Amino acid sequence: MLNSKQCEAFLAVAETGSFDFAAERLCLTASAITLRVQQLEKQLGHLLIVRERPCRVTSSGESLLHYLQHSRLLEQQLVQQLTGKSAANGFYQVNIATNDDSLATWLLSTLQHVLIEEKIALHLKVDDQSQTHHLLEAGLVNACISTEQYAMKGCQAVRIGSMTYRMVATPNFINRWFQQGIHRESLRHAPAVIYNAKDHLHTDLIQKQFGLSPQCYPHHFIPSSNAFVETILLGLGFGMLPDYQIGNRLKYGELIEILPEFKHELELYWHHWNQQSLQLQKITEVLVRSAHLKMQKSEHTHLTA
Template structure:
């Protein structure tokens, strides 16, 4: 059996990045943290931490870290299921991984009544929709929104709905950069708006339709859904934007859909552990009932 004190010390260092910070978190001395981590490494016969600034876990350390984080999350779920709320002022807390567009458009609206009625506080982690399931797999979150359609071991997956993306720009941007139409040469010079380096939707559309890779044209990285749309409105570039955010702007003419064949449908799925608390199960039920309607408004 692994020593809980030794594991607690290792977890604190791995998550805080230093022995001093871990000592403050555990209310013990830094030397005591060091001794506990060394004892754990001796017991396992593995170096778990690289003593750098900040400290980094080794491959073996990463395996142990994921195990301990997953174990902690399962224990929290079990305690909530057994104990519930002890007073009206206490909140249940769940960790959920989501993509930024879902968070900025429909997610909180869908969950609003459930969160308020049951006193639930969410710890939200943001990542690309193709990466969020890895946070669930490593035990860092209770559930996630992902484009992955297959259930992972020990998990269940449910279809949520789809988000529609359209390639848009302002009329003045079109007049400046695409006055003679949209073609390869024009796209080599017109700036694009892309969420971040993990966001491959824009890259794949331009590559498929025009044979241009991301290095072939100027582009902004704007890793905020609201700032992304604002940048398009300001005429800084053109980009793939959720239809949910710009329906009125397309109707009013503030934005123009410049590539109808670039329309992209992104299917989203809800993943959660098979063993979950009754309250998280209720959150799942409410989410599944309302998500598709909200995304298709």
């Protein structure tokens, strides 16, 4: 049997990255935290924490961390189901992983009413849409928005809609970098805008069509959806934007769609554990019913602009 106090100490160190911070969280001394973690490591026969600054978990510690975080989520759901509230303030906590573009565009407006009516407090984790389901698998969230079509064991996955992405740039950028056309050589010199190293939407298209890897051309990493749009609007680079963020900028000439054959439909799916709290069920109902309508509205706005 795992000792709850030892596990609590380990979890605090793993999540804060420090024995001192863990001690503050648990209102204990750092030496008491150290002793409990050492006892847990001795019991399990594995080193769990690498004593560095910040501390990091080993592969064995990672397995234990995922187990404990998943158990904590299940406990929170059980308490919510039995007591009706997660804390004295009367709000329910729901942990969701989402991609940044959904968060910056349609997600919060879609959930607005259910969050208010049901007194739900969202705890969001943001990652690339191809990676968010790993957070669910690790037990770090109750549900996620992902491009993964198939549900893992113990979960359900349902399609909630698609986002249309287009390759765009400002007129000034095109005049400067693509005056002689868009081809392999011009792309080797024109700066691109990419969300982060996990974002393969742009890089895969350039690789497939022109045989250029990211190492072959200059690019900005802008890991913020709103700043990503601003970077392109400032003429610092070209990149893939969803219709929701393009809006009517094509109509008014602020942006120009380049390489229209690169238009991409990104299918999004809602993943959640089979066992849901009542509040997560309500969020699921709203997303399944309304998310695709929000995305379709943005598509319609783009087409009629």
